[in-house]
Amino acid sequence: MATKRDYYEVLGLSREASEGEIKKAYRRLARDHHPDANPNDHGAEERFKELTEAYEVLSNAESRRAYDTYGHQVPRGGGGAYPGGDPFGGFQDIFEAFFGDRFGGGSFFDGGGRGPARGADAQVEVEVDLREAAFGTDREIKVQTVKNCAVCDGVGGTESHVCGTCGGAGAVRTVRQSLLGQMVTTQACSACDGRGRVIDVYCDNCRGSGRVSEVESRTLRIPSGIEDGMKLRISGGGHAGEPGAPPGDLYVIVKVKEDPELMRDGEDLIHRMRVNVVEAALGTDVEVPTLNGGSEVRIEPGTQPGTTLRLRGEGMPRLRGRGRGDLKVVVDVMVPTRLTAEQRDLLEKFGAMSGEETYNGTGGTFFDRLRGVFR
Numbered sequence: 001m002a003t004k005r006d007y008y009e010v011l012g013l014s015r016e017a018s019e020g021e022i023k024k025a026y027r028r029l030a031r032d033h034h035p036d037a038n039p040n041d042h043g044a045e046e047r048f049k050e051l052t053e054a055y056e057v058l059s060n061a062e063s064r065r066a067y068d069t070y071g072h073q074v075p076r077g078g079g080g081a082y083p084g085g086d087p088f089g090g091f092q093d094i095f096e097a098f099f100g101d102r103f104g105g106g107s108f109f110d111g112g113g114r115g116p117a118r119g120a121d122a123q124v125e126v127e128v129d130l131r132e133a134a135f136g137t138d139r140e141i142k143v144q145t146v147k148n149c150a151v152c153d154g155v156g157g158t159e160s161h162v163c164g165t166c167g168g169a170g171a172v173r174t175v176r177q178s179l180l181g182q183m184v185t186t187q188a189c190s191a192c193d194g195r196g197r198v199i200d201v202y203c204d205n206c207r208g209s210g211r212v213s214e215v216e217s218r219t220l221r222i223p224s225g226i227e228d229g230m231k232l233r234i235s236g237g238g239h240a241g242e243p244g245a246p247p248g249d250l251y252v253i254v255k256v257k258e259d260p261e262l263m264r265d266g267e268d269l270i271h272r273m274r275v276n277v278v279e280a281a282l283g284t285d286v287e288v289p290t291l292n293g294g295s296e297v298r299i300e301p302g303t304q305p306g307t308t309l310r311l312r313g314e315g316m317p318r319l320r321g322r323g324r325g326d327l328k329v330v331v332d333v334m335v336p337t338r339l340t341a342e343q344r345d346l347l348e349k350f351g352a353m354s355g356e357e358t359y360n361g362t363g364g365t366f367f368d369r370l371r372g373v374f375r
Protein backbone atom coordinates (compact mmCIF):
# COMPACT_ATOMS: atom_id res chain seq x y z
CA MET A 1 0.00 0.00 0.00
CA ALA A 2 1.85 3.04 -1.23
CA THR A 3 -0.48 6.00 -0.77
CA LYS A 4 -3.76 5.82 1.01
CA ARG A 5 -6.86 7.04 -0.71
CA ASP A 6 -8.95 9.65 1.00
CA TYR A 7 -11.51 7.93 3.21
CA TYR A 8 -14.37 10.03 1.87
CA GLU A 9 -13.30 9.17 -1.67
CA VAL A 10 -13.23 5.47 -0.77
CA LEU A 11 -16.84 5.67 0.39
CA GLY A 12 -17.81 7.99 -2.48
CA LEU A 13 -18.99 10.69 -0.10
CA SER A 14 -18.48 14.39 0.41
CA ARG A 15 -16.80 15.73 3.54
CA GLU A 16 -20.19 16.91 4.76
CA ALA A 17 -21.74 13.42 4.68
CA SER A 18 -24.01 12.65 7.62
CA GLU A 19 -23.59 9.68 9.93
CA GLY A 20 -26.49 7.96 8.19
CA GLU A 21 -25.00 8.52 4.74
CA ILE A 22 -21.67 7.02 5.85
CA LYS A 23 -23.42 3.97 7.24
CA LYS A 24 -25.52 3.57 4.11
CA ALA A 25 -22.58 3.94 1.71
CA TYR A 26 -20.53 1.41 3.62
CA ARG A 27 -23.39 -1.07 3.81
CA ARG A 28 -23.84 -0.93 0.03
CA LEU A 29 -20.13 -1.07 -0.87
CA ALA A 30 -19.27 -3.74 1.67
CA ARG A 31 -21.91 -6.00 0.22
CA ASP A 32 -20.54 -5.47 -3.32
CA HIS A 33 -16.90 -5.89 -2.42
CA HIS A 34 -16.99 -8.57 0.26
CA PRO A 35 -14.42 -11.26 -0.68
CA ASP A 36 -17.02 -14.02 -0.27
CA ALA A 37 -19.10 -12.37 -2.98
CA ASN A 38 -16.08 -12.06 -5.28
CA PRO A 39 -14.23 -15.38 -4.96
CA ASN A 40 -12.15 -14.90 -8.12
CA ASP A 41 -11.31 -11.25 -7.66
CA HIS A 42 -8.09 -10.86 -5.71
CA GLY A 43 -8.49 -7.11 -5.45
CA ALA A 44 -11.76 -7.50 -3.60
CA GLU A 45 -10.15 -8.23 -0.27
CA GLU A 46 -7.93 -5.16 -0.50
CA ARG A 47 -10.89 -3.01 -1.46
CA PHE A 48 -12.95 -4.42 1.36
CA LYS A 49 -10.18 -3.67 3.82
CA GLU A 50 -9.90 -0.14 2.52
CA LEU A 51 -13.65 0.35 2.84
CA THR A 52 -13.70 -1.05 6.32
CA GLU A 53 -10.88 1.15 7.48
CA ALA A 54 -12.53 4.23 5.98
CA TYR A 55 -15.83 3.34 7.62
CA GLU A 56 -14.26 2.61 10.97
CA VAL A 57 -12.55 5.99 11.10
CA LEU A 58 -15.42 8.07 9.72
CA SER A 59 -18.23 6.40 11.67
CA ASN A 60 -16.72 7.43 14.99
CA ALA A 61 -17.14 11.13 15.70
CA GLU A 62 -13.85 11.39 17.54
CA SER A 63 -11.68 9.65 14.96
CA ARG A 64 -13.53 11.41 12.12
CA ARG A 65 -12.67 14.78 13.68
CA ALA A 66 -9.03 13.70 13.97
CA TYR A 67 -9.04 12.56 10.36
CA ASP A 68 -10.64 15.80 9.18
CA THR A 69 -7.93 17.73 10.98
CA TYR A 70 -4.84 15.63 10.30
CA GLY A 71 -5.81 13.35 7.43
CA HIS A 72 -3.81 10.14 7.30
CA GLN A 73 -1.01 11.87 9.22
CA VAL A 74 -2.86 11.53 12.52
CA PRO A 75 -0.20 11.09 15.17
CA ARG A 76 -0.77 7.67 16.59
CA GLY A 77 1.04 4.93 18.38
CA GLY A 78 -0.30 1.42 18.18
CA GLY A 79 -3.45 2.84 16.66
CA GLY A 80 -4.12 5.03 19.66
CA ALA A 81 -5.77 7.92 17.85
CA TYR A 82 -8.49 5.74 16.47
CA PRO A 83 -10.67 4.14 19.10
CA GLY A 84 -10.37 0.41 18.84
CA GLY A 85 -6.95 0.67 17.23
CA ASP A 86 -6.15 -1.77 14.49
CA PRO A 87 -8.74 -1.28 11.77
CA PHE A 88 -8.07 -4.75 10.37
CA GLY A 89 -8.26 -6.64 13.62
CA GLY A 90 -11.97 -7.25 13.36
CA PHE A 91 -11.99 -8.02 9.69
CA GLN A 92 -13.34 -11.53 10.09
CA ASP A 93 -16.14 -10.39 12.34
CA ILE A 94 -17.14 -7.29 10.55
CA PHE A 95 -19.30 -8.88 7.91
CA GLU A 96 -21.15 -10.83 10.51
CA ALA A 97 -21.42 -7.80 12.72
CA PHE A 98 -22.68 -5.67 9.93
CA PHE A 99 -25.22 -7.98 8.42
CA GLY A 100 -26.03 -9.93 11.52
CA ASP A 101 -28.02 -8.65 14.46
CA ARG A 102 -24.98 -7.54 16.43
CA PHE A 103 -24.79 -4.30 14.50
CA GLY A 104 -25.45 -1.66 17.06
CA GLY A 105 -24.17 1.44 15.36
CA GLY A 106 -21.04 1.92 17.44
CA SER A 107 -17.55 0.86 16.60
CA PHE A 108 -17.27 -2.62 15.22
CA PHE A 109 -14.03 -3.10 16.94
CA ASP A 110 -14.97 -2.86 20.57
CA GLY A 111 -13.36 -5.83 22.18
CA GLY A 112 -11.86 -6.98 18.92
CA GLY A 113 -8.20 -6.73 18.04
CA ARG A 114 -5.51 -5.53 20.36
CA GLY A 115 -6.00 -2.04 21.75
CA PRO A 116 -3.18 0.05 23.20
CA ALA A 117 -1.91 -1.51 26.40
CA ARG A 118 -2.55 -0.03 29.84
CA GLY A 119 0.55 1.09 31.75
CA ALA A 120 2.31 -1.14 34.25
CA ASP A 121 1.71 -0.77 37.98
CA ALA A 122 4.39 0.82 40.13
CA GLN A 123 5.24 0.00 43.72
CA VAL A 124 6.95 1.81 46.56
CA GLU A 125 7.47 1.09 50.24
CA VAL A 126 7.10 3.52 53.12
CA GLU A 127 7.96 2.96 56.75
CA VAL A 128 6.02 4.52 59.60
CA ASP A 129 6.34 4.13 63.33
CA LEU A 130 3.60 2.74 65.54
CA ARG A 131 2.20 6.10 66.54
CA GLU A 132 2.01 7.20 62.91
CA ALA A 133 0.27 3.94 62.08
CA ALA A 134 -2.15 4.51 64.95
CA PHE A 135 -3.15 8.07 64.23
CA GLY A 136 -2.37 8.39 60.53
CA THR A 137 0.12 10.75 58.97
CA ASP A 138 0.96 12.54 55.75
CA ARG A 139 4.06 11.18 54.11
CA GLU A 140 5.95 12.56 51.15
CA ILE A 141 6.90 9.77 48.78
CA LYS A 142 9.04 9.83 45.67
CA VAL A 143 8.08 7.50 42.85
CA GLN A 144 10.01 6.89 39.69
CA THR A 145 7.65 6.16 36.83
CA VAL A 146 7.76 6.04 33.08
CA LYS A 147 5.71 8.79 31.46
CA ASN A 148 4.83 9.55 27.87
CA CYS A 149 7.28 12.07 26.44
CA ALA A 150 5.61 15.48 26.42
CA VAL A 151 7.64 16.71 23.44
CA CYS A 152 6.55 14.04 20.96
CA ASP A 153 3.34 12.89 22.70
CA GLY A 154 4.76 9.43 23.18
CA VAL A 155 5.30 8.81 19.48
CA GLY A 156 9.11 8.89 19.68
CA GLY A 157 9.60 11.21 16.75
CA THR A 158 8.81 14.73 15.73
CA GLU A 159 8.43 13.76 12.08
CA SER A 160 7.10 10.46 10.81
CA HIS A 161 5.32 8.83 7.91
CA VAL A 162 2.74 6.07 7.59
CA CYS A 163 4.31 2.61 7.75
CA GLY A 164 4.32 1.00 4.33
CA THR A 165 4.31 -2.53 5.70
CA CYS A 166 1.08 -2.30 7.66
CA GLY A 167 -0.44 0.72 5.96
CA GLY A 168 -0.62 2.57 9.25
CA ALA A 169 -2.63 -0.08 11.04
CA GLY A 170 0.21 -1.01 13.38
CA ALA A 171 -0.68 -4.66 12.81
CA VAL A 172 -0.38 -7.17 10.02
CA ARG A 173 -2.89 -9.84 9.25
CA THR A 174 -1.95 -13.24 7.94
CA VAL A 175 -4.52 -15.45 6.26
CA ARG A 176 -3.78 -19.10 5.76
CA GLN A 177 -5.77 -22.18 4.98
CA SER A 178 -6.05 -24.88 7.58
CA LEU A 179 -8.15 -27.99 8.10
CA LEU A 180 -10.66 -25.89 9.98
CA GLY A 181 -10.94 -23.31 7.25
CA GLN A 182 -9.42 -19.91 6.93
CA MET A 183 -7.22 -18.91 9.86
CA VAL A 184 -6.63 -15.22 10.37
CA THR A 185 -3.98 -14.01 12.76
CA THR A 186 -3.15 -10.43 13.60
CA GLN A 187 0.28 -9.45 14.89
CA ALA A 188 1.95 -6.17 15.77
CA CYS A 189 3.80 -4.87 12.72
CA SER A 190 7.53 -5.39 13.16
CA ALA A 191 8.49 -2.67 10.69
CA CYS A 192 7.02 0.08 12.86
CA ASP A 193 6.83 -1.71 16.24
CA GLY A 194 3.06 -1.51 16.11
CA ARG A 195 3.09 2.28 16.00
CA GLY A 196 1.65 2.47 12.50
CA ARG A 197 4.18 5.14 11.69
CA VAL A 198 7.85 5.06 10.79
CA ILE A 199 9.85 7.78 12.45
CA ASP A 200 11.95 10.08 10.25
CA VAL A 201 13.20 12.49 12.89
CA TYR A 202 13.66 11.01 16.32
CA CYS A 203 12.70 13.02 19.37
CA ASP A 204 15.71 14.28 21.34
CA ASN A 205 13.88 14.47 24.61
CA CYS A 206 13.15 10.73 24.81
CA ARG A 207 15.77 9.54 22.29
CA GLY A 208 13.02 8.05 20.17
CA SER A 209 11.50 5.81 22.82
CA GLY A 210 8.41 7.96 23.36
CA ARG A 211 8.96 7.45 27.08
CA VAL A 212 10.77 9.34 29.79
CA SER A 213 11.52 8.30 33.33
CA GLU A 214 10.41 10.79 35.95
CA VAL A 215 10.72 11.03 39.69
CA GLU A 216 7.49 12.35 41.06
CA SER A 217 6.88 13.54 44.59
CA ARG A 218 3.49 13.19 46.07
CA THR A 219 1.99 13.45 49.50
CA LEU A 220 0.34 10.33 50.72
CA ARG A 221 -2.16 10.06 53.53
CA ILE A 222 -1.43 7.04 55.72
CA PRO A 223 -4.79 6.10 57.26
CA SER A 224 -5.20 5.71 60.98
CA GLY A 225 -4.98 2.09 62.16
CA ILE A 226 -2.99 0.76 59.20
CA GLU A 227 -1.26 -2.58 59.71
CA ASP A 228 2.21 -3.68 58.70
CA GLY A 229 2.31 -4.93 55.12
CA MET A 230 -0.92 -3.31 53.99
CA LYS A 231 -1.06 -1.93 50.46
CA LEU A 232 -2.54 1.40 49.47
CA ARG A 233 -3.58 1.82 45.85
CA ILE A 234 -3.35 5.12 44.02
CA SER A 235 -5.37 4.77 40.86
CA GLY A 236 -3.49 6.01 37.80
CA GLY A 237 -0.28 6.64 39.74
CA GLY A 238 1.75 4.01 37.88
CA HIS A 239 3.61 3.94 34.60
CA ALA A 240 2.18 5.53 31.46
CA GLY A 241 0.31 3.29 29.07
CA GLU A 242 0.66 3.21 25.33
CA PRO A 243 -0.72 6.37 23.75
CA GLY A 244 -4.48 6.33 24.22
CA ALA A 245 -4.41 3.83 27.08
CA PRO A 246 -4.65 4.64 30.79
CA PRO A 247 -1.65 4.52 33.14
CA GLY A 248 -1.15 1.74 35.66
CA ASP A 249 -1.76 2.10 39.38
CA LEU A 250 0.67 2.89 42.16
CA TYR A 251 0.81 0.54 45.12
CA VAL A 252 2.30 1.76 48.37
CA ILE A 253 3.32 -0.95 50.78
CA VAL A 254 3.27 0.33 54.33
CA LYS A 255 5.77 -1.09 56.79
CA VAL A 256 5.11 -0.42 60.45
CA LYS A 257 8.30 -0.26 62.50
CA GLU A 258 8.35 -2.32 65.65
CA ASP A 259 8.00 -0.29 68.81
CA PRO A 260 10.37 -1.13 71.70
CA GLU A 261 7.63 -0.81 74.31
CA LEU A 262 4.31 -1.56 72.66
CA MET A 263 3.72 -4.79 70.81
CA ARG A 264 0.84 -4.98 68.43
CA ASP A 265 -1.76 -7.71 68.70
CA GLY A 266 -4.43 -6.86 66.12
CA GLU A 267 -6.26 -3.84 67.46
CA ASP A 268 -4.82 -4.35 70.94
CA LEU A 269 -1.38 -3.46 72.22
CA ILE A 270 0.68 -5.35 74.76
CA HIS A 271 3.17 -3.84 77.17
CA ARG A 272 5.37 -5.90 79.42
CA MET A 273 5.65 -4.17 82.79
CA ARG A 274 8.55 -5.23 85.02
CA VAL A 275 8.14 -4.77 88.76
CA ASN A 276 10.35 -6.26 91.44
CA VAL A 277 9.24 -8.85 93.92
CA VAL A 278 8.84 -6.28 96.71
CA GLU A 279 6.70 -3.99 94.53
CA ALA A 280 4.59 -6.96 93.46
CA ALA A 281 4.11 -7.99 97.09
CA LEU A 282 3.48 -4.53 98.54
CA GLY A 283 1.80 -2.85 95.57
CA THR A 284 2.99 0.21 93.68
CA ASP A 285 1.99 2.81 91.09
CA VAL A 286 3.75 2.50 87.74
CA GLU A 287 3.90 4.62 84.59
CA VAL A 288 2.80 2.64 81.52
CA PRO A 289 3.77 3.99 78.09
CA THR A 290 0.75 4.49 75.85
CA LEU A 291 0.21 5.84 72.34
CA ASN A 292 -0.82 9.15 73.84
CA GLY A 293 2.21 9.47 76.10
CA GLY A 294 1.72 7.54 79.30
CA SER A 295 -0.72 6.49 81.95
CA GLU A 296 -0.38 5.77 85.65
CA VAL A 297 -1.42 2.27 86.65
CA ARG A 298 -1.87 0.77 90.10
CA ILE A 299 -0.18 -2.57 90.77
CA GLU A 300 -2.15 -4.08 93.65
CA PRO A 301 -0.37 -5.73 96.59
CA GLY A 302 0.12 -9.44 95.88
CA THR A 303 0.14 -9.09 92.08
CA GLN A 304 1.35 -12.32 90.49
CA PRO A 305 3.71 -12.70 87.49
CA GLY A 306 1.67 -12.88 84.26
CA THR A 307 -1.21 -10.84 85.66
CA THR A 308 -2.75 -8.81 82.87
CA LEU A 309 -4.23 -5.38 83.39
CA ARG A 310 -6.41 -3.98 80.66
CA LEU A 311 -6.44 -0.31 79.75
CA ARG A 312 -9.64 0.06 77.77
CA GLY A 313 -9.45 2.12 74.59
CA GLU A 314 -5.68 2.61 74.77
CA GLY A 315 -4.98 0.22 71.86
CA MET A 316 -4.87 0.81 68.11
CA PRO A 317 -7.66 2.67 66.37
CA ARG A 318 -9.78 0.31 64.28
CA LEU A 319 -9.02 0.75 60.59
CA ARG A 320 -12.61 0.09 59.69
CA GLY A 321 -15.13 1.10 62.30
CA ARG A 322 -15.02 3.15 65.41
CA GLY A 323 -13.07 3.18 68.62
CA ARG A 324 -9.83 1.64 69.67
CA GLY A 325 -8.63 -1.67 71.04
CA ASP A 326 -7.15 -2.10 74.52
CA LEU A 327 -3.69 -1.87 75.95
CA LYS A 328 -2.88 -5.03 77.86
CA VAL A 329 -0.25 -4.63 80.54
CA VAL A 330 1.40 -7.92 81.46
CA VAL A 331 3.12 -7.86 84.80
CA ASP A 332 6.55 -9.45 84.90
CA VAL A 333 7.99 -9.92 88.41
CA MET A 334 11.75 -9.63 88.80
CA VAL A 335 13.41 -11.88 91.33
CA PRO A 336 16.68 -10.56 92.83
CA THR A 337 19.80 -12.23 91.49
CA ARG A 338 22.65 -10.55 93.37
CA LEU A 339 22.15 -10.35 97.10
CA THR A 340 24.45 -8.81 99.66
CA ALA A 341 25.04 -10.79 102.84
CA GLU A 342 22.64 -8.54 104.68
CA GLN A 343 19.89 -8.91 102.05
CA ARG A 344 20.35 -12.66 102.03
CA ASP A 345 20.05 -12.66 105.79
CA LEU A 346 16.80 -10.69 105.69
CA LEU A 347 15.30 -12.95 103.03
CA GLU A 348 16.23 -16.03 104.98
CA LYS A 349 14.53 -14.57 108.06
CA PHE A 350 11.48 -13.74 105.92
CA GLY A 351 11.47 -17.29 104.57
CA ALA A 352 11.61 -18.77 108.02
CA MET A 353 8.66 -16.75 109.26
CA SER A 354 6.42 -17.30 106.24
CA GLY A 355 4.48 -20.39 105.34
CA GLU A 356 1.74 -21.65 103.01
CA GLU A 357 -0.70 -19.00 104.24
CA THR A 358 1.66 -16.19 103.10
CA TYR A 359 1.05 -17.26 99.52
CA ASN A 360 -2.63 -18.09 99.83
CA GLY A 361 -5.05 -16.95 97.21
CA THR A 362 -2.51 -16.49 94.45
CA GLY A 363 -5.14 -18.01 92.16
CA GLY A 364 -4.18 -20.35 89.32
CA THR A 365 -0.84 -20.89 87.67
CA PHE A 366 1.33 -18.43 85.79
CA PHE A 367 0.15 -19.91 82.52
CA ASP A 368 -3.49 -19.50 83.51
CA ARG A 369 -2.88 -15.82 84.09
CA LEU A 370 -1.02 -15.41 80.86
CA ARG A 371 -3.72 -17.15 78.85
CA GLY A 372 -5.83 -14.01 78.71
CA VAL A 373 -3.10 -11.98 77.03
CA PHE A 374 -3.04 -13.55 73.60
CA ARG A 375 -6.22 -14.21 71.77
Ligand SMILES: [Zn+2]
Pocket: 149, 150, 151, 152, 153, 154, 155, 156, 157, 203, 204, 205, 206, 207, 208, 209, 210, 211
Ligand atom coordinates in the same frame (compact mmCIF):
# COMPACT_ATOMS: atom_id res chain seq x y z
ZN1 LIG B 1 9.85 12.32 22.77
Ligand SMILES: [Zn+2]
Pocket: 163, 164, 165, 166, 167, 168, 169, 170, 171, 189, 190, 191, 192, 193, 194, 195, 196, 197
Ligand atom coordinates in the same frame (compact mmCIF):
# COMPACT_ATOMS: atom_id res chain seq x y z
ZN1 LIG C 1 3.90 -1.02 10.37
